[in-house]
Amino acid sequence: MTDRDTVMSEQLRIAAGQYSSAGRKAMNQDFHGLCTPEGPALASKGIAIALADGIGSSEVSHVASETAVAGFLDDYYCTSEAWSVRRSAERVITATNAWLHAQTRQSPYREDADRGYVCTFSALVLKAATAHVFHVGDARIYRLRDGRLEQLTEDHRVAIGGGQSYLARALGVGERIDIDYRGHSIATGDVFVLLTDGVHEHVDDARIAEIVAAHGEDPDAAAKQLAARAFEAGSEDNLIAQVVRVEAVPHSDPEDIAERLTRLPHPPELEARDSFEGYEIVRQLHVSSRSRIHLAREMETDRPVALKTPGSDLRDDPVLLERFLLEEWIARRLDSPHVLKPAGRRHRQAHVYVAMEYIEGTTLTQWMIDHPRPEMAAVRELVTQIGKGVLAFHRQEMIHQDLRPDNILIDATGTVKIIDFGAVEVAGISESAGRLGADEILGTEQYAAPEYFLGERGTVRSDLFSLAAITYQMLTGRLPYGTRVPRARSAAAQHRLKYSSAIAYNADVPLWVDGALKKALHPNPDRRYAEVAEFVYDLHHPRKAFMADHALPLIERDPNRFWKGLSAVLGLTVIGLFAYIVRIGGGV
Structure with missing residues (x-):
């Protein structure tokens, strides 16, 4: 983002100026920005300009404005080039709206809602020979062409009489947004x-056109003058003006204008030593009907990467293909040492694929095979790292x-990485990204929370159930409910699910750890922990309630001791009965 940016590319050239001021207010609740990527992203994604206007009734609206603009300029360039x-x-x-709404709820x-994390939002993306306008609220985007000013957006305000009106649409107000x-x-x-609105409500269209035309060679001066004119006219609001002049337009390319990238072809079958988009294929790592993963070497840097290409199931399934394309964007939105990172590209993408960092390590599945009776400390350490990775997802809704x-990899340093995002649900976009039917779940059945089998949506508590099931398996070698x-697939059937104490299979599990597992694995999500961090904390710190409420029978606390004791009692009983029979027989 820059205050003044002259952007040149082989196709499109612009000059831009921006100005922002708190005006007569003590705080500037508005935010703006402009981003011009370098390399292939300039051609595939274009130039993005955005502004957000804070709501005066909210003390935290400035946070919403900055989040909306900065998030858009960051996340837009992380999306798949095939979109x-x-x-x-x-x-x-839509994802930003869901995140802001969630912050207000918490x-x-x-x-x-009007006092929460809310703001208006307008964005302009210039790509090839098209201007793409996105708008929510009452800011405005105009186009001045041949001396004529045209308003490209519609004010989302509703008049209520007496010269008063209210904002009908803004980011963060509701769970969903139009x-x-x-x-x-x-x-x-x-x-x-x-x-x-702090500017356009005080500067009429004719004056806007006049100021912009008068400063045709200096967009910065035009932006400042527009704000100054609004201030002089009595505006009591924050002031933002952005002026973008198109200096050169690429030759019309019908394929580009029609979004050629949305029709990227699937890659060919890749084999070792093949060259593919700047990579050399080393070997195949994984293959399934949904995807193929190859270890590849980036030729320019010699860096190893993992290339994921669509499998046969995705070629004719738009829902699954859409989820596949979401994966790289999801990875780019996350910043955690415990989540696999995307590999930046140096060339414009010509096929549908995902490039991720390559991690040399072992899966948690293999780790459990190699450590059938792990130390409690080792389990805690791994679960803590997995939990941190899961929290990175939850913080982004x-x-x-x-x-x-x-789906969990452990590298040579013992660092845990969550490596697969094919089933991730992003708040606000799950419907448009394609949701499967209630009879199909995206995750793996053995670790999926019970509510998925009732056709319910996943929540933070659903991920918690899966993490707890993994923890239980690490400690006992089995799943908490087996295959039940x-x-x-009904509420009654789930009510009959009974937790089997981990101590029954591993006497070294502390009572309070078993209590934490029981709570995290409850079939009813409302009875589980509210957050993953609470579960991880209780794995490290004894909770007295679990000790008091966990008066387990001996058979669950120590099965060997129980059966030995029972055998001894039965043996003594048999001896006693035999002696009694002998005594009675002798008396006769």
């Missing part, structure tokens, strides 16, 4: 103007939905 501009931007805006303002979208052609000499030992959970 259109519209699909990419709408995915990002704040003191949960009962009054986003206005329009595409417009670009011509050399076009000027796009983005203004918050994502549910992993497929935590299992095969996938068969329990």
Whole structure:
């Protein structure tokens, strides 16, 4: 992001100026930015400009504004190159809305959304010969062409009489958001103007056109003058103005304008020593009907990467293919040492594939085979790391939905990495990303929470169940409910699921750890921990309630001792009966 940026590419060239001021207010609740990527992203994603206007009734609206703009400019360029501009931007805006709404729900303002994490949002993406406009709220985007100013957005305000109105649409107000979208052609000499209501309500269209035309060679000066004019006219609001002049437009390319990248072909069958988009294939790592993963070497840097290409099931299934394309964007949104990272590309993408960092290590599945009776300390350490990785998803309003030992990698340093994102649900975009039917679950049945088998949506507590099931398996070598959970497809059947104490299979498990597992693995999600961090904490710190409420019978605390004791009692009983019979027989 820059205050003044002149951008040149082989196809598109612009000059831009930006200005922001608190105006007469003590705080500037608005936020703006412009991003011009380098390399292939400039051609495949274009130039993004955005602004957000804070709501005066909210004390935290400035946080929402900054999050909306900074998040858009970061996340938009993380989306798959196989997505259109519209699909990419709408995915990002919708996910941001869900995140802001979640913050309000968790704040003191949960009962009054207008005081929560809310803001308006408008964005302009210039790519090839098209201007893509995205809009929520009452800021405005204009286009000045041949001296005529045209408003490209619609104010989302509702008049209530007496000259008063209220904002009808804003980010963060509701769980879902309607986003206005329009595409417009670009011509050399076009000027796009983005203004918050603090400016456009005090500067009429004729004056806007006059100021922009008067500073045609200096967009910065035009932006400053627009804000200054609004201030002089009595504006009491924050002031933001962005002016973008198109200096050169690429030759019309029908394929590009029609979003050529949305029709990227599937890769060919890859073999060792093949060259593919700047990579040399080393060997195949994994193959299934949904994906193929190859170890490859980036030729320019000699860096190892993992290339994931669609399997046969995805070629004719748009829902599964959409989820496949989500994976790289999800990885780019996360920042955790315990989550696999994407591998940045140096070349424009020509096929559908995902490039991720390559980790040399072993799966948790193999680790459990190698450590059938692990020390409690080792289990705690691994679960803590997995928990941190899961928390990275939850902080971004994502549910992993497929935590299992095969999706967890341990590298040579003992660092845990969550490596698969094919089932992740991102708040706000799950429907558009394609959701399977209630009879199909995205995760692995053995580790899936019971609520999935009732057709319910996953939550943080669902991921917690899966993590606890993995922990239980690490300690006991078996799953807490065996194979009964996938068969329990009614509330009554799930009510009959009974937890089997881990101590019955591993006498070294402390009572309070078993209590934590029992709570985390409860069939009813409302009876589990609310957060993964609570479960991890209780694995390290004895909770008195678990000690007091865990008066287990001897058969569960120490089965060997129970059976030995029972055998001794039975033996003494038999001896006693035999002596009695002998005595009675002698008396006769």
